[in-house]
Amino acid sequence: MKLYLTFLLFIVKVSLFAQQTTDSLLLNKINILEKEALTKVEFSNKYEDLVKKLDTEEKINEKTLESISKQLDAATYNLTVFGILFSIAAIFLGVYITFTExxxxxxxxxxRELLLKNQKIKQEVEDLNNLIQKDIFGLFIKIKNEETSHLIDRLVKVPKDxxxxxxxxxxxxxSVDQFSKFKIAYGKLKLDDKQYKDLYNVALYQHFIYPLLKDGDLREExxxxxxxxIKDSFENDIIKSTxxxxxxxxxxxxxxxxxxxNEYFKGLTSSSHKDFLEVYKTLFQYLHTRKNQFELFSLLDSTPEVIDAKINYGNLLVEEYxxxxxxxxxxxxxxxIILMKNMQSENAEK
Structure with a gap:
């Protein structure tokens, strides 16, 4: 019995110990769970804090980005405006620089022109001084040429003068250089201004045969x-014109x-210069070559209006060649030529 009680007590003690041990374990687990719960609560709180902070930072970032975006937009706008203003300023600056240049x-x-004019004036003064000192006749010719140029300028303004x-x-x-002015003055006359054109032809014949024969506008007229x-020319004039x-x-x-x-020889035949030998010699000389001299003869008609001058010119060919x-x-x-001379003699006898 004693043993039984002892064993029972032992069992009870063991049970109590086991119970205590179990309770202790439970308490430990509870403590652990409490700690874990607290940890989770703390973690949850921290998480919520972090979420709040994250939200706050996101809002701050959004505001920051929005602010930066606005600043960038403003900067872009300012740069665009500045670029436009700079371009406009560059254009005006370029125009100003070009204008200034x-x-x-x-x-x-x-x-440079003024310098050249001054040099020209200086040279003219020096030339004039030399002319006065060395060649008074040359000075007279120079003054006369200037006066002539002035008269021709007058014709350009008032052709009928x-x-x-x-x-x-x-x-x-x-000078032949004055031909262009004469042509301008002549061109201002009307078709029915025959009286004035005839007067111009007198001056043109005497001074400008060479350029007239080259001119496509006035040559035919x-x-x-x-x-x-030719009929109206003096001997010195006919030599020059020839x-x-x-x-x-x-x-x-x-x-x-x-x-x-043929018109030239017609004029010679009907003028007082018909037998003026110097005219034919001048013509012969300025034709230069044998070929030209014979070619001119071949172009002459054998009409009564031309034949006298043609014979006189032909006599030079006979004598020369x-x-x-x-x-x-x-x-x-x-x-x-012999045949024409015979015909001329026969006509003279009649």
Whole structure:
């Protein structure tokens, strides 16, 4: 019994110990669970805090990004406006620089022109001084040429003033350079201004045969006046006009001037210069070559209006080339000249 009680007590103690142990374990577990719960609560609180902080930071970031975006937009707008303003300013600056550059260049050119004018004036003064000291006649010619140029300028402004100026112009030597002004003045006349055109033709014949024969506008109209001009010429004038005429047809092609050549010989035949040998010698000389001299003869008609001057010119060919191995064509020319002279003698006897 005692043993039983002892065993029972032992069992109870063991049970109690086991119970205590179990309770202790439970308490430990409870403590652990409490700690875990507290930890979870703390973690949850921290998590909520972190979420709140994250939300706060996100809002801050959003506001920051929004602010940055607005600032970037504003900066972009400002840059765009600044770029436009800069472009406009650059354009105006470029225009200003270009304007200034052109102005500077123009001033430089004007200065150069002024310098050249001053140098020219200085040279003219020196030349004038030399003329006064060394060549008073040359000075007179220079002054006369300046006056002539002024008179021709007057014709350009008032073409019909040729009525008053022609007597002065025909008594002077006029440079070929003045032809363009004469042409302008002549061109301002109307078709029915025949009286004035005839006066111009007098001056044109005397001074500008060479450029007239080259001019495509006035050549045909002037050709009709050649014979009249010869009739109205003095001996010194006919020599000059003949040399100019011969030089022109040689330079521009003799075969192109058949009409003008016949008009020239028609004028000689009907003028007081018909037997003026110096005219034919001048023509002969300025034709330069044997070929040109015979070619001119071949272009002449054998009409009564031309034949006298043609014979006089032909006599020079006979004298010059009869004994210089004439070709068959040249011999035919000589035969034609003999025939024309015989006809002329027969007509004279009648």
């Amino acid at each position: 052109r102005k500077v260049v123009k001033i430089g050119e004007e200065n 040729i009525v008053n100026l022609l007597p002065i112009l025909v008594t002077r030597e006029i 002037f050709s009709k006046y050649i014979s009249i001009g 040399s100019d005429f011969a030089s022109a047809i040689v330079d521009f092609g003799i075969n192109k001037y058949k009409v003008e050549i 009869t004994n210089k191995n004439p070709s068959e064509s040249e011999q035919l020319v000589f035969n034609e």
